[in-house]
Amino acid sequence: LERVFLCxxxxxxxxxxxxxxxxxxxxNPSQLSNALTRILRQRIWLTYNFYKLSEEDDSVTGYTDxxxxxxxxxxxxxVVSFERVExxxxxxFNRVSRLYVPVNVENxxxxxxxxxxxxxxxxxxxxxxxHILYDGLSGVQLHKEICEELSQLTDEKQVEYIxxxxxxxxxxxxxxxPPIENNKVYKPAVTELLVAKFTQLFPRVTKTFEYLxxxxxxxxxxxxxxxxxxxxxxxxxxxSKFAIANLSSSQLEKVLHYCRSQGxxxxxxxxxxxxxxxxxxxxxxxxTGHKFSTETAIAIDVxxxxxxxxxxxxxxxxxxxxxxxxxxxxxxxxxxxYVQAALHKTIEKRKLGVIHALGIxxxxxxxxxxxxxxxxxxxxxxxSNVGKVKQPESTYQIQDIYFSQCIGLRxxxxxxMISCSEGGLNAVVSYLPExxxxxxxxxxTMDIFVERFKQRxxxxx
Numbered sequence: 001l002e003r004v005f006l007c008x009x010x011x012x013x014x015x016x017x018x019x020x021x022x023x024x025x026x027x028n029p030s031q032l033s034n035a036l037t038r039i040l041r042q043r044i045w046l047t048y049n050f051y052k053l054s055e056e057d058d059s060v061t062g063y064t065d066x067x068x069x070x071x072x073x074x075x076x077x078x079v080v081s082f083e084r085v086e087x088x089x090x091x092x093f094n095r096v097s098r099l100y101v102p103v104n105v106e107n108x109x110x111x112x113x114x115x116x117x118x119x120x121x122x123x124x125x126x127x128x129x130x131h132i133l134y135d136g137l138s139g140v141q142l143h144k145e146i147c148e149e150l151s152q153l154t155d156e157k158q159v160e161y162i163x164x165x166x167x168x169x170x171x172x173x174x175x176x177x178p179p180i181e182n183n184k185v186y187k188p189a190v191t192e193l194l195v196a197k198f199t200q201l202f203p204r205v206t207k208t209f210e211y212l213x214x215x216x217x218x219x220x221x222x223x224x225x226x227x228x229x230x231x232x233x234x235x236x237x238x239x240s241k242f243a244i245a246n247l248s249s250s251q252l253e254k255v256l257h258y259c260r261s262q263g264x265x266x267x268x269x270x271x272x273x274x275x276x277x278x279x280x281x282x283x284x285x286x287x288t289g290h291k292f293s294t295e296t297a298i299a300i301d302v303x304x305x306x307x308x309x310x311x312x313x314x315x316x317x318x319x320x321x322x323x324x325x326x327x328x329x330x331x332x333x334x335x336x337x338y339v340q341a342a343l344h345k346t347i348e349k350r351k352l353g354v355i356h357a358l359g360i361x362x363x364x365x366x367x368x369x370x371x372x373x374x375x376x377x378x379x380x381x382x383x384s385n386v387g388k389v390k391q392p393e394s395t396y397q398i399q400d401i402y403f404s405q406c407i408g409l410r411x412x413x414x415x416x417m418i419s420c421s422e423g424g425l426n427a428v429v430s431y432l433p434e435x436x437x438x439x440x441x442x443x444x445t446m447d448i449f450v451e452r453f454k455q456r457x458x459x460x461x
Contacts (some may be wrong), residue, residue: 003366004064005132005316006050008408009103009374010058016045017405017416018128022423024397026185028121029148032115033076033159037140037151040074040163041171046142047071047113047163048109050103064364070172071107074163080113085383087123088116093242093428099407101130112132113143119443135318136386136403137301140418143398144391151394164216219338221293221326227443228324229292229380231412231434236376240406240430243446245454247271247425255425260460263345266417268339269297270427271383272332273456274415278381279328281449285438293329297411298323298339320382321346333460374409378432380415389420398424404428429453 008014013116027035040046047070085092101110110133116124125146161167184200237398250314259269275294294371297320303313321343328335400423400434403416412432419425429450438445 002050002066002068004369004373005130005298006063006066006103007058007370009130010063011130011374012100012238012453013373013424014131014405015100015137016128017131017134017136017147017190017403018093018126019136019143019418020092020096020124020126020402020404021143021398022122022124023147025150025395025397028156029076029080030156031148031150031153032080032113033162034155034157035146036076036080036152036162037159038149039145041168043145043314044070044172045133046111047074047165049108050132054102059366059370060079061327065066066103070165071109071163072165073107073161074109075107076158076162077291078108079111080115080163082115082117085116085118085200085425086117088122090242092116092124092126093244093402093404093430094240096126097240097242097404097430099128101128101313101323103130103132103165108209112388114339115330116435127153128185131316133316134338135301136168136299136304136416136418137312137317138314139403140389140401141312143313143401144170144389147391148394148400150251151340158461164289168281175209197214205309212270219325219335219427221324223293223440226291226293226327229278229286229294229412230378231286231432234376234431235434238406241433241436241446242404243431243450244402245427245450245457246423247427247454249419249421249424252425253418254461255457262336262373263332264336264340266341267383267385268343270457270461271298271339271381272328272336272382273454273460274413275325275335276328276332277449277453277456278413279453281440282435282438285430285445288376291329293326293327294327294380296323296381296383297321297379298343299382300343301386304347322379344369368422375414376409378407378412379410382411383417385417387418389418399423400426402426403426406430407432429455 048068049071050066051069052065054061056065096114099112101112103110110130112128114126116126125143127142129139208278222455256266259266275296299318302317302319306313306317321341344418346347389398389401390398398420401418401420403418404418405414407414407430414430415427417425417427431446435446436444440448
């Protein structure tokens with residue numbers, strides 16, 4: 001799996017994902033430097049970067065000549081910056097989305113911090129990461145640990161080097177943790193490997209099976225009648241635009257109460273409504289006399305299947321489950337129940353094919369995985385819900401929090417959700433920049449989309 005993310009990083013195909021939080025108490029650089037120093041002594045994973053071991057081109061080595069290594073030092077000012085801004089809004093996300101965290105750089109880890117300070121005294125701490133070693137829950141956990149360390153500070157003297165391998169050696173384990181792909185949960189069965197190979201060798205037979213499946217289920221799309229949504233041209237750059245939809249804590253509680261009454265969880269509820277709004281508002285700008293089928297994805301946390309640990313497991317421990325669906329055609333609630341049942345089968349009944357699929361990557365040659373990474377063949381939508389942030393009582397608390405990511409080359413739109421007790425639910429929508437050029441009358445189509453999306457979230461109650 002690391003080879004895929006290395007490829008995306010080296011070839012600048014995916015800038016970052018980020019988690020931004022507002023705390024209830026302000027902090028200064030000295031306090032933050034001390035908090036990070038304490039965290040890095042406990043979290044060796046946060047000191048890693050990947051380094052190339054040879055001069056051979058990656059197209060020859062297939063990204064097999066890279067080494068995961070602890071950096072020698074991390075200087076506070078190299079990874080943390082404070083910036084004054086007039087307002088915190090979607091433009092902050094647009095700016096952050098263009099920032100890269102490169103591999104193969106001495107004395108720099110694969111994360112950075114920007115603290116946005118407003119004239120009101122409010123601070124928004126943004127941590128942005130490369131996906132190669134981290135996921136959304138890793139970002140949330142780091143925010144929680146920063147809160148915890150800030151609450152316990154006794155020394156506020158500025159620390160220049162928040163990590164020094166020689167100084168901090170006694171705190172570190174002797175070796176990096178082994179790759180989580182070595183865990184059996186990532187090991188595909190022989191039958192799954194055979195199916196993957198069969199699909200590759202006999203694509204026409206695969207299409208025949210898909211057609212028969214469509215005849216047997218009204219939840220399988222007829223792509224001859226309803227082709228999969230595409231904008232009509234490949235967009236081979238990872239640029240993204242952003243919008244934000246917020247539900248207050250009381251509004252979120254009403255939505256969750258409705259979901260529970262219907263046997264639903266929040267994720268399929270939001271996915272279906274996002275698809276409904278896309279179908280009604282965005283798709284008509286690209287339709288040529290037909291309705292579109294869709295290819296959507298829902299992110300799944302893999303940690304629940306790993307061996308129980310006493311502490312949080314940092315890493316990129318996530319996969320996605322894909323749904324190839326026909327047009328909603330007014331059957332939104334039916335789609336919610338269908339996706340809910342599929343997720344239940346994966347999560348609760350431990351049907352782990354979507355996780356085993358990650359394990360198949362290790363069997364792919366460079367020639368096989370590179371087109372998957374590089375070619376701009378986009379899925380319609382990704383939904384990623386990292387849930388509600390839970391914190392113990394402490395001086396520093398998270399008042400509001402956002403999770404967002406770039407669309408990269410894989411999606412037309414993503415909806416990233418996170419919530420906390422005080423700030424409610426924030427859904428950050430990232431989308432293809434050309435959607436910003438669409439208008440309905442004198443209004444931007446995406447402004448209408450976000451407005452309708454929030455209305456519909458409350459509209460089923």
